[in-house]
Amino acid sequence: METVIVTGGTGFVGKHLIPKLINDYDTYVIVRSYNKAKELFSRDVLNHITLLKGDLSRHDINLEKSIKNIYVDKLYIINLAGKVNLTSNSKFFNDIYKHNVETLSNLLKLLEQTGKIEHISLFLHLSSLAAMGALNPSTVFTQDSPCLPVIPYEVSKFKS
Numbered sequence: 001m002e003t004v005i006v007t008g009g010t011g012f013v014g015k016h017l018i019p020k021l022i023n024d025y026d027t028y029v030i031v032r033s034y035n036k037a038k039e040l041f042s043r044d045v046l047n048h049i050t051l052l053k054g055d056l057s058r059h060d061i062n063l064e065k066s067i068k069n070i071y072v073d074k075l076y077i078i079n080l081a082g083k084v085n086l087t088s089n090s091k092f093f094n095d096i097y098k099h100n101v102e103t104l105s106n107l108l109k110l111l112e113q114t115g116k117i118e119h120i121s122l123f124l125h126l127s128s129l130a131a132m133g134a135l136n137p138s139t140v141f142t143q144d145s146p147c148l149p150v151i152p153y154e155v156s157k158f159k160s
């Protein structure tokens with residue numbers, strides 16, 4: 001069976017996505033809280049996934065060990081970890097950056113350090129239209145539209 005590692009599985013997107021993966025993939029979910037995952041998912045889903053505890057905003061040695069121990073042939077990564085915050089207040093920039101940009105670079109480092117990066121067939125990073133900036137519903141974006149992120153969340157999604 002092919003393997004998928006999902007980050008941000010306890011979030012809004014993750015809670016809908018994980019149950020759809022479990023029949024087709026050996027599914028590992030990186031979570032910050034076992035309890036949150038156990039409250040979120042049914043017993044049936046929990047029986048079909050492996051929870052890996054870890055915080056991606058820093059180097060997490062225990063998470064590194066857990067990932068190292070996974071046997072993989074063909075690996076898919078779905079990176080949903082992030083923080084949605086539409087405030088324009090720049091005092092939140094560092095926090096938003098940490099959760100949306102550093103989580104991605106730490107995940108990539110972990111995959112490299114554990115030798116799993118060579119097995120990746122697909123790396124799906126969930127970005128956002130926010131990376132384009134100016135989230136005005138009447139804006140029409142084309143392939144040539146420039147990215148003009150302004151608020152911290154937009155900048156962080158653009159950077160990642």
Ligand SMILES: NC(=O)c1ccc[n+]([C@@H]2O[C@H](COP(=O)([O-])OP(=O)(O)OC[C@H]3O[C@@H](n4cnc5c(N)ncnc54)[C@H](OP(=O)(O)O)[C@@H]3O)[C@@H](O)[C@H]2O)c1
Nearest residue numbers: 008009010011012013032055056057080081082126127128
């Ligand atoms: N929801 C939308 O409408 C939407 C639209 C466009 C793009 N997106 C993007 O899609 C992704 C998922 O969105 P969502 O709505 O599911 O977000 P969410 O409900 O806020 O969930 C975020 C997930 O990321 C995890 N996370 C945050 N920081 C982490 C860290 N340092 N280490 C490990 N895990 C961490 C959270 O864990 P905890 O449960 O422990 O907090 C949670 O599982 C985000 O990147 C977001 O920018 C969302």
